[in-house]
Amino acid sequence: MSPLGPLLLAALLFSIGVYGVIARRNAVLVLMSVELMLNAVNINLVAFQNLLFPAELAVSGQMFALFIIGVAAAEVGVGLAIVFNLFRNRATVNVDDVDLMRW
Amino acid sequence: MTAHDLVFVIVGLVTAVSAILVVTSRHLMHAALYLALTLTGIGGVFLVLGAGFIALVQVVVYVGAVAVLFLFGLMLTRAPIGREALDSQNRGLGLAVAGALFVLLAALIIPAFGGESTAEVTGPTIEAIGIAIFADWVLPFEVLSMLLLAALIGAILLARREAGESGTEAEVTRIEMGEALADEPDRHEAVGTSAPAGELGAGGGR
Incomplete structure (x- = not known):
């Protein structure tokens, strides 16, 4: 199996995530697009590990994928807490309206 | 082939189409459910690549926890539904940036990996992964557990109702009693979407 397919799929998913971050206004949907980008990187790591370096003893690619999954879970928890706080204080989750810290 | x-190819097509629907769907709930489908599809890709353990973790953590968390997040923030409310004005810019990025990445990937082809997919066994976690990667593993603990405490602290109050019990029971609403109307209505702009600053600066 060629690594071309997984890498192209990961590039496509990453681009879709970039589009979602730029085009969406709802903060929860922006977080979902960030998740898409993180998953695209995971596909890359697993594909490199299993297709190009299958004999590596430390299993670095899959370990990095596991750690990214854990960090992403923490990121979603804190991110949604921030969104809830924003909604309670401002009654909106529109990222265009939240420009308090803009210079 | x-x-x-x-x-x-089949799993990748399902994943790609549902990922596109995540960022283009007009309904928030549909977007979250398509996200769950995308994450399941990525788990299937991991299975095809021979990484069974990662696929399992993906389904448990992402589909089981993160997607459900997103569904709750969408239900608790009653946002308006519709394309105009969901998408900002710079949809064209996003399309241009994403398209250019994909073309750039594809132009780099296809010459670099087009010729290579391994005969069969060989992944490490779960036993090898377990030994690697607790031998080579034990320090990052512990750091990750500390990070998860810090994120847990931080999320509780951020999402709590009032800084300094011990809990939310008093407020919840007063909302259910009904007549107590007349005492502090602005505090309870600040939760809803109809809070006037003038009171928001007062509610925010605690």
Whole structure:
């Protein structure tokens, strides 16, 4: 199996995530697009590990994928807490309206 | 084209189409459910690539926890539904940036990996992964557990109702009693979407 397919799929998913971050206004949907980008990187790591370096003893690619999954879970928890706080204080989750810290 | 490639193409197509629907869907709930489908599809890609343990973790953590968390997040923030409310004005810019990025990445990937092809997919066994976690990667593993603990405490602290109050019990019971609403109307209505702009600053600066 060629690594071309997984890498192209990961590039496509990453681009879709970039589009979602730029085009969406709802903060929860922006977080979902960030998740898409993180998953695209995971596909890359697993594909490199299993297709190009299958004999590596430390299993670095899959370990990095596991750690990214854990960090992403923490990121979603804190991110949604921030969104809830924003909604309670401002009654909106529109990222265009939240420009308090803009210079 | 082997059977492996065929399965990968099918799973990859499902994943890509549902990922596109995540960022273009007009309904928030549909977007979250398409996200769950995308994450399941990525788990299938991991299976095709021979990483069974990662696929399992993906389904448990992402589909089981993160997607459900997103569904709750969408239900608790009653946002308006519709394309105009969901998408900002710079949709064209996003399309241009994403398209350019994909073309750039594809132009780099195809010459670099177009010729290579391994005969079969070989992944490490779960036993090898377990030994690697607790031998080579034990320090990052512990740091990750500390990070998860810090994120847990931080999320509780951020999402709590009032800084300094011990809990939310008093407020909840007063909302259910009904007549107590007349005492502090602005505090309870600040939760809803109809809070006036003037009171928001007062509610925010605690």
